[in-house]
Amino acid sequence: MLAEIKGLNEECGIFGVWGHPDASQLTYYGIHSLQHRGQEGTGMVVSDGKTLKGVKGEGLVAEIFTAEVMKELSGNAAIGHVRYATAGGGGYENVQPLLFHSQTGSLALAHNGNLVNATSLKHQLEAQGSIFQTSSDTEVLAHLMKRSGFTDSKDRAKNALSMLKGAYAYLILTETELMVALDPHGLRPLSLGSLGDAYVVASETCAFDVVGAEYIRDIMPGELLIINDKGIFSEQFAVSTTKAICMMEYIYFSRPDSNIQGVNVHTARKNLGKRLAIEAPIEADVVTGVPDSSISAAIGFAEASGIPYEMGLIKNRYVGRTFIQPSQSLREQGVKMKLSPVRGVVEGKRVIMVDDSIVRGTTSRRIVTMLKEAGATEVHVVISSPPIKNPCFYGIDTSTTEELIASDKSVEEIRQLIGADSLTFLSLEGMVEAIGKNEFCLGCFTGNYPTEIYPETLQYYYQK
Numbered sequence: 001m002l003a004e005i006k007g008l009n010e011e012c013g014i015f016g017v018w019g020h021p022d023a024s025q026l027t028y029y030g031i032h033s034l035q036h037r038g039q040e041g042t043g044m045v046v047s048d049g050k051t052l053k054g055v056k057g058e059g060l061v062a063e064i065f066t067a068e069v070m071k072e073l074s075g076n077a078a079i080g081h082v083r084y085a086t087a088g089g090g091g092y093e094n095v096q097p098l099l100f101h102s103q104t105g106s107l108a109l110a111h112n113g114n115l116v117n118a119t120s121l122k123h124q125l126e127a128q129g130s131i132f133q134t135s136s137d138t139e140v141l142a143h144l145m146k147r148s149g150f151t152d153s154k155d156r157a158k159n160a161l162s163m164l165k166g167a168y169a170y171l172i173l174t175e176t177e178l179m180v181a182l183d184p185h186g187l188r189p190l191s192l193g194s195l196g197d198a199y200v201v202a203s204e205t206c207a208f209d210v211v212g213a214e215y216i217r218d219i220m221p222g223e224l225l226i227i228n229d230k231g232i233f234s235e236q237f238a239v240s241t242t243k244a245i246c247m248m249e250y251i252y253f254s255r256p257d258s259n260i261q262g263v264n265v266h267t268a269r270k271n272l273g274k275r276l277a278i279e280a281p282i283e284a285d286v287v288t289g290v291p292d293s294s295i296s297a298a299i300g301f302a303e304a305s306g307i308p309y310e311m312g313l314i315k316n317r318y319v320g321r322t323f324i325q326p327s328q329s330l331r332e333q334g335v336k337m338k339l340s341p342v343r344g345v346v347e348g349k350r351v352i353m354v355d356d357s358i359v360r361g362t363t364s365r366r367i368v369t370m371l372k373e374a375g376a377t378e379v380h381v382v383i384s385s386p387p388i389k390n391p392c393f394y395g396i397d398t399s400t401t402e403e404l405i406a407s408d409k410s411v412e413e414i415r416q417l418i419g420a421d422s423l424t425f426l427s428l429e430g431m432v433e434a435i436g437k438n439e440f441c442l443g444c445f446t447g448n449y450p451t452e453i454y455p456e457t458l459q460y461y462y463q464k
Helices: 023-033 067-071 118-127 139-146 153-161 206-211 247-253 265-279 295-305 328-338 362-373 411-418 428-435 455-461
Strands: 012-018 041-047 052-058 077-083 098-102 105-115 166-173 178-182 191-195 198-202 214-218 223-228 231-236 286-289 313-315 339-341 350-355 378-383 422-425
Touching: 012 023, 012 105, 012 166, 012 178, 023 041, 023 067, 023 077, 023 198, 023 206, 041 105, 052 098, 052 105, 077 105, 077 166, 098 139, 105 118, 105 139, 118 139, 139 153, 153 178, 153 223, 178 198, 191 206, 198 206, 247 265, 247 428, 265 295, 265 428, 286 295, 295 350, 339 362, 350 362, 362 378, 362 411, 411 422
Parallel strands: 286 350, 350 378, 378 422
Antiparallel strands: 012 077, 012 198, 041 052, 041 077, 098 105, 105 166, 166 178, 178 223, 191 198, 191 214, 223 231, 313 339
């Protein structure tokens, strides 16, 4: 779907490399392949073994890292980040990696996720004398590590990480090592790969394919991985009790060519579409998907239903980002700029429109209207996930409950609002069975979250 229009936005993407002479170039290609996970800002920090040097800015990877900039980034280790602002808001100071210098050495942090106890930790740290340079929850880890009292970096990291609650995949770069950490529930995806004698780490395996790296394994929940010139070492900083990868990674966020916990994303989405065809037996002439994340589900729906798949909607890939504004009117205009119906495909046809989710309902209403204006006689909307009724606290912008259309409206009420002839959401059981695993965070669908949620966090999201 169109993340910037409909209010469902990716969290962030991180990439790191250790032990390669072209570390900055590899990181450039790595974060470029993860650009779909964040388009607001990007940064990179490179180590030559003695010093850390960073460049960051608000914009896309290709905009910030020009040929001139890349010439200045030399070293054999690097971490990179692409950002969509959730906790902490936007602004240059919040673009990552965050880079800190002290008399005992430098430290760079790249973080994907959201800490649900960040506010309480900041209050504690400020009471002890810490001064925060950003409004990002990422900075909390640096202060906790500095104040841990341990001399060994591994112990400092383990002690600090054990205090964090929520979703986090961290890359921690110093002059002498790269540390990799994943929260005890494994809410965010994070994988380890190799390229010759070098090691690479990425939010999605598609980044490995781009740089020519070989996938080794996923980072385990609660694991701290230390990579340096002596090799690679694994420590456990927390016991993993309940694994809970974010279900939206399969439904929407990740690239189709990525694998998450051994499951290919394109295949998972096709299976969601196939299951949806069973749960929504509709008589129609054509199946179409909303580009890009819904195409796989639409293909699966068509295969299972026997109704032909056609490209009924075209995405304009050359629209700039200047129109992306928070007002409702500009969101609706943005749909027209981003999508166009193919009249020759939908005119005079009963159309099944497959989408991955409905958040506010604004985009769905506009697309249904456009299809009918293009001559579709019927538009049946089928969604390859259950209704999103609850906010996400772990780094995905699913808005407040006030903006989530399914939080207080029935399926029939939503159908009427978007103007569809019928509306079907995939069942929760069907979704889980289609992916083939049962270790998911389903909080946005069920309201049951894998971690404790702190009062200051609840106060922001649950607005009526």
